[in-house]
């Protein structure tokens with residue numbers, strides 16, 4: 093199957109998460125790799141939940157080489173009638189492939205698979221080649237966590253990794269870490285006609301949000317030269333039951349992006365310190381901070397061999413990104429990884445998402461160069 097058709101086939105799988113339905117797509121990728129008949133190929137389908145699977149393929153010798161990785165899942169298409177190119181039709185127009193996941197990141201996966209075929213088929217690999225297609229990336233990296241927990245990709249099992257997320261073909265070598273918190277406020281409910289008899293949890297939340305803004309501006313004084321500052325942003329509020337009842341509880345979600353100098357524990361302590369200082373002023377104030385999940389930060393120095401390789405293969409200088417990726421998890425796992433793929437992050441998660449076919453073709457040649465220099469040289 094040639095490149096465009098492969099990308100189209102991948103887009104046609106409805107791998108939206110939630111709910112996550114990646115198994116058929118993972119099986120398809122497994123078969124595509126098996127059909128290449130590359131020497132020493134071993135493909136594993138990691139079925140970690142009902143209808144959900146990752147695919148891990150190793151090719152060539154055991155000697156650590158290059159890891160190519162990406163995710164099979166996409167974010168939901170939302171209201172499909174808002175799309176002028178139906179999200180899973182994978183239609184072509186104007187040199188672009190349209191569809192949910194076209195840019196993020198099924199075109200990247202297609203380019204990687206075709207690059208593996210072009211560089212490794214009928215060749216004697218000197219170092220191993222790994223391909224990992226994960227499920228549930230858009231939901232806290234659940235698929236990759238399963239792959240790493242089961243040691244399907246062992247620590248240090250590749251010298252470098254590259255993730256094919258949409259970076260406009262410019263290598264990304266650093267991004268902040270992420271953490272999501274909930275802060276629960278406990279008031280006491282009562283009739284709204286007598287607010288003095290209750291403790292209003294929504295008002296507690298409002299005071300906390302003010303305190304959080306003050307804490308954030310203090311924290312912004314420390315910056316990372318590459319990544320800027322740690323931020324914590326209130327994103328969801330849930331509270332109250334009825335218009336004439338003092339709300340007895342309220343829950344706030346805080347999204348945080350932290351620099352490696354700080355870490356998620358620093359942010360958690362910060363949120364707790366905001367609550368503590370409000371409690372000192374008012375004994376009735378009650379809030380509990382809980383971290384739901386976190387994702388690691390990525391920070392490879394400019395002169396790291398993985399960055400040097402990605403820059404020379406792409407002909408573009410490396411940069412930093414605002415979003416988090418699986419590259420951070422691989423790097424933590426002893427496989428230093430960069431992010432480099434076709435399409436624009438601005439297209440990701442949008443209606444009428446697309447990727448330019450010329451960019452997908454260029455991605456293929458970049459990945460071929462990377463495979464050749466790590467696994468064949």
Ligand SMILES: [Zn+2]
Nearest residue numbers: 163196197257
């Ligand atoms: Zn993505």
